Amino acid sequence: MVPRNTVLPRHIGIIMDGNGRWASKRGLPRSAGHAKGADVFRDICRYCEQLGIEALTTYAFSTENWTRSKDEVDSIMNILRRYLKDAFGLEGETIRVRFIGRRDRLAPDILDLMNEIEEGSKDNPGLILNIAVDYGGRDEIVSAAKRAAVLLRDGEIKEEDITEELIDSYTFTSCCPPLDLLLRPSGEQRISNFMLWQCAYAEFVYMDVLWPDFTRKDLDAAIEEFGRRNRRFGGR
Ligand code: FPP
Numbered sequence: 001m002v003p004r005n006t007v008l009p010r011h012i013g014i015i016m017d018g019n020g021r022w023a024s025k026r027g028l029p030r031s032a033g034h035a036k037g038a039d040v041f042r043d044i045c046r047y048c049e050q051l052g053i054e055a056l057t058t059y060a061f062s063t064e065n066w067t068r069s070k071d072e073v074d075s076i077m078n079i080l081r082r083y084l085k086d087a088f089g090l091e092g093e094t095i096r097v098r099f100i101g102r103r104d105r106l107a108p109d110i111l112d113l114m115n116e117i118e119e120g121s122k123d124n125p126g127l128i129l130n131i132a133v134d135y136g137g138r139d140e141i142v143s144a145a146k147r148a149a150v151l152l153r154d155g156e157i158k159e160e161d162i163t164e165e166l167i168d169s170y171t172f173t174s175c176c177p178p179l180d181l182l183l184r185p186s187g188e189q190r191i192s193n194f195m196l197w198q199c200a201y202a203e204f205v206y207m208d209v210l211w212p213d214f215t216r217k218d219l220d221a222a223i224e225e226f227g228r229r230n231r232r233f234g235g236r
Pocket residue numbers: 016017018019020021022034035037038041059060061062065076079080083131186
């Protein structure tokens with residue numbers, strides 16, 4: 001647990017990276033890394049809920065991940081399918097689960113399960129858990145821009161109505177507090193097309209631990225680091 005007076009981020013984003021390297025180091029197939037990563041994901045969701053974090057957004061599958069081998073894409077989709085069937089093992093908890101990303105390229109059974117889980121948890125009062133599947137930050141911004149363009153074309157809005165607030169309201173996370181902390185384990189230091197719009201004033205914490213080895217203590221350390229940051233939001 002973090003010390004009681006720690007300033008908590010309201011919204012945390014996590015790039016769950018390093019599954020493949022974790023598996024290779026052990027001579028296991030990459031799918032084993034994703035399976036262990038999915039278990040860690042579930043535990044960290046529960047922990048965020050316990051800490052009182054308002055929103056958690058995790059990167060499970062990007063718009064670019066389709067270019068991985070068919071075997072690997074299938075294994076990630078199968079893990080997702082299994083977790084969806086089990087409602088992420090979070091049934092009975094107060095977490096509200098949402099899926100963010102494109103919905104036009106996923107298998108119909110996965111889409112049905114996603115809709116079921118979203119519907120079943122939509123009134124839950126606890127942590128908002130956004131799971132990014134077939135998600136890309138650029139894709140999200142393009143969709144928001146297209147939506148504004150259509151309204152402008154149809155005369156429903158004027159050019160001056162296209163503001164940051166309007167575009168923000170068209171992002172997947174418009175129901176969440178602003179992103180405070182972006183966490184990337186595995187030693188890589190880049191955004192990889194995750195939450196580009198929302199990252200504007202997020203604090204970044206990079207950690208060397210691979211995602212399948214990530215523990216509650218690592219999250220504590222990241223939150224404590226966040227609490228020490230001096231946030232100025234472009235001001236003085
Ligand atoms: C990045 O590691 C991880 C992914 C592309 C997939 C993340 C998927 C999961 C954690 C499992 C499914 C998720 C849920 C929500 C049940 P990498 O493969 O790029 O690792 P590497 O950089 O070491 O190769």
